[in-house]
Amino acid sequence: MILRSLFLQFLLFLTLSKVTNGQANDFASQLGYADSLLKVEKYLEAYIEAERLKLFDTSGRFGFESNMISGYALRATGRYSEAKVAFEMAAVAGKNRDESISAEQEILRLLILERKFKKFDDRIAVLEKVFPDKKSAFLHWKGWRFAFEGNWQEAKHHFELSDSSGFLTALCDSAEERSLSLTKGLLLSVLIPGAGQAYAGEYINAALSLGWVAFGVYLVVDALKAERFFDALIEANFVLFRFYRGNISNTIDYINRRNLEIKNENLRFLQFNYRGLKP
Amino acid sequence: MLIFPVCAQNSLHTPENIYKFSKHLFDLGFYDKAEIEFNRLSTTPSFNDTSKFYIDLSRIKRGEYDSHFLSPFRAHLTYAIDKEKFEAGRAGTTVKLPEIVNDSSLSINYLKLKILTDIQRGIFDEEDRNNIYLFGEDGSNFLLSNLERRIDPKTKSPLFTGILSAIVPGLGRVYTGEYGDAAASLLLTGIFGYLTYSNFKDGYMQRGFIFGLITAFFQGGNIYGSIVSASLYNQNEKEMREKEFFDFYYGKKPLKPAEKILERE
Amino acid sequence: MNRLIVFVWLFCGVIYGQSWEAVRVDYAEEIPVKKKYYEIKGDVPEVVFRVLVNGYRLFISEPDGENCPFSPSCSRFFVEALGETNIVEAVLLTSDRLIRDTSFDNKYKHYHIDKYGYLIDPPSRYIKRK
Numbered sequence: 118m119i120l121r122s123l124f125l126q127f128l129l130f131l132t133l134s135k136v137t138n139g140q141a142n143d144f145a146s147q148l149g150y151a152d153s154l155l156k157v158e159k160y161l162e163a164y165i166e167a168e169r170l171k172l173f174d175t176s177g178r179f180g181f182e183s184n185m186i187s188g189y190a191l192r193a194t195g196r197y198s199e200a201k202v203a204f205e206m207a208a209v210a211g212k213n214r215d216e217s218i219s220a221e222q223e224i225l226r227l228l229i230l231e232r233k234f235k236k237f238d239d240r241i242a243v244l245e246k247v248f249p250d251k252k253s254a255f256l257h258w259k260g261w262r263f264a265f266e267g268n269w270q271e272a273k274h275h276f277e278l279s280d281s282s283g284f285l286t287a288l289c290d291s292a293e294e295r296s297l298s299l300t301k302g303l304l305l306s307v308l309i310p311g312a313g314q315a316y317a318g319e320y321i322n323a324a325l326s327l328g329w330v331a332f333g334v335y336l337v338v339d340a341l342k343a344e345r346f347f348d349a350l351i352e353a354n355f356v357l358f359r360f361y362r363g364n365i366s367n368t369i370d371y372i373n374r375r376n377l378e379i380k381n382e383n384l385r386f387l388q389f390n391y392r393g394l395k396p
Numbered sequence: 397m398l399i400f401p402v403c404a405q406n407s408l409h410t411p412e413n414i415y416k417f418s419k420h421l422f423d424l425g426f427y428d429k430a431e432i433e434f435n436r437l438s439t440t441p442s443f444n445d446t447s448k449f450y451i452d453l454s455r456i457k458r459g460e461y462d463s464h465f466l467s468p469f470r471a472h473l474t475y476a477i478d479k480e481k482f483e484a485g486r487a488g489t490t491v492k493l494p495e496i497v498n499d500s501s502l503s504i505n506y507l508k509l510k511i512l513t514d515i516q517r518g519i520f521d522e523e524d525r526n527n528i529y530l531f532g533e534d535g536s537n538f539l540l541s542n543l544e545r546r547i548d549p550k551t552k553s554p555l556f557t558g559i560l561s562a563i564v565p566g567l568g569r570v571y572t573g574e575y576g577d578a579a580a581s582l583l584l585t586g587i588f589g590y591l592t593y594s595n596f597k598d599g600y601m602q603r604g605f606i607f608g609l610i611t612a613f614f615q616g617g618n619i620y621g622s623i624v625s626a627s628l629y630n631q632n633e634k635e636m637r638e639k640e641f642f643d644f645y646y647g648k649k650p651l652k653p654a655e656k657i658l659e660r661e
Numbered sequence: 662m663n664r665l666i667v668f669v670w671l672f673c674g675v676i677y678g679q680s681w682e683a684v685r686v687d688y689a690e691e692i693p694v695k696k697k698y699y700e701i702k703g704d705v706p707e708v709v710f711r712v713l714v715n716g717y718r719l720f721i722s723e724p725d726g727e728n729c730p731f732s733p734s735c736s737r738f739f740v741e742a743l744g745e746t747n748i749v750e751a752v753l754l755t756s757d758r759l760i761r762d763t764s765f766d767n768k769y770k771h772y773h774i775d776k777y778g779y780l781i782d783p784p785s786r787y788i789k790r791k
Contacts, residue, residue, distance in 0.1 A: 140407055143406040143407045143408055144408070146406055147406065147408050159680070160680070160681040160683065161429075161679060161680050162680070164681070165429055168417075170408070172416070172420050173407075173413060173417075190681070193683050193684070194681040194682065194683060194684055195684030230688075321719075322723055325719075325720060325723065325724040326724045328724075329724050345594075345595075345600075347590075347594070348594075348595070351591060359728075360724055360725060362726060362728065363724050363726030363728065364726070365726075366726035366727055366728060367723070367726045370726070370727055374692060374693075374695075377692050378692065380689075380690065381688075381689035381690060381692070384688035384690075385688060387688065388686075388687075388688040396688070428679040429679065574766070575766065576766025576767075577760060577761055577764045577766060579764070579765055580760050580761070580763040580764040580765065581760050584759075584760060584763060613756050614759075614760065616753050617753055617754075617755070617756020617757040617758075617759065618756075618760060620753035620754065620756070620757055621753075621757030621760055621761070624754075624757065628786075
């Protein structure tokens, strides 16, 4: 009787340990399943299976991994806001600093891709205080942030500080050289209508701007000579000042457009040729 | 003899957990996936009327209103269809109250839906009048004022607006509330009109003619624009009324979802 | 054992209907579309018209700068209005558009805004549907 009771208790002990271990194995299998779906680019399915794991993993043991899978699936399908939420949950659920920092880096990458530079700056300021040992990594991401903004000087400075590859700093140098100066263009336009557009390479527009401003001056002077002051005022407003303002706004527009083209060229080159860490 | 308590099946995929997860997916709005998950229960004892109801409801949420119902809760599903049609902004949705014997939560919600759809069509019958109290005092007052705006909308006459603008540039737009445009009309027509007069008076025929053409151009635009602004005013009033109606609906949430009504019962 | 379970699930598991498509990431920023000129083709009146519109764009609209807050631009507004109605109504609509352009009102209250920050104002908004 006693032996039988002991044997049944032993079986119960085995059962319970197998159940609890079995459950952990089940979660690990589920995680593996979700991960395999992600690898074959079944993003919605991977997200659903990660959700399943999150619902039943009440202890949160697989919280980091399941949220990371959700985040990757959402990111891959362009759902950046939701991906950020998933990565934030992963960062909180991280079992150690390395896991948390890897989730935070995913968030930084998304903020760069979305061009949310203010939010990026605020977030990285906090992260630098929490993870002072990861300064080099943060400098690298700051470099990318400035590159995405088109501020090649700052980008180069941060890449240099983070000891990133010379490839990046050389590219920043070249982009900076090719970019046009907005201040110089504006100054030229203010002094000589059309000169700013010529600096930006728009010669036809430059000639037309100069012509219209000259015509406006002629109309105003002609009206003043005839002592028709109200006519002069209206002609100045609707012709002279209008095309003078147009000359300045065109200069700004052409220079910004040209610099944007240069930025896009360089960013696309980095996207397809740079092998290191990138957004 | 040892017992193997661990099944070959993963514990996350037991019928109970599949049911729990399916409801979770439904709550998250993944109706397609929720339907698939509920269908996984079809060979298990958990495939009860409630599971079938959720499958039917998932199809309704995806806009499949004509599918054959699996579950017996037809009144709830018909309510869900009518509610979806109403929320999809289908003006003119007619709701017919089904024959429900008991004074249940479904009856009350159906009645409220009928009142909302009737008001949207500008109708208010005896039944609506007797039951508008269901929306509370604030809700009733809002719905009644919205109904009044539908029956007797405040409109502006395009012809009258055009005549006003022909007499005084911009006056028609003042009448329709477009004060900035009115000022611009008056300014442009006034300035070029004065320049026309002044140049003709002083013998500058060529300049007078050019300014005259510009004045005629802006005066034509002023009158036409005023007429159009009255039509736009009337259109905006209609849109504002609809927007406020749905802001009220989504803000106050007076209707319970079909699945919540069923759960209560 | 785990691999077996994954294998079985992948092939015997649920069949998923809906799916999410992968979005291609592009580091480049979208450049706002520049004013386009019409192609010179068609019969004589159409060619004359297109030359006139292109001429307006080149000699007046371009040097004038980007000071119109609306989309489509005033010249394109005229062309679209002409396509939807007659020349008299198109001229009147364009005149009204220029008046509204000069308005002192807070325009952002009255119009929807497109992704480039322009106020959406097509001629179809004003032309009565017959």
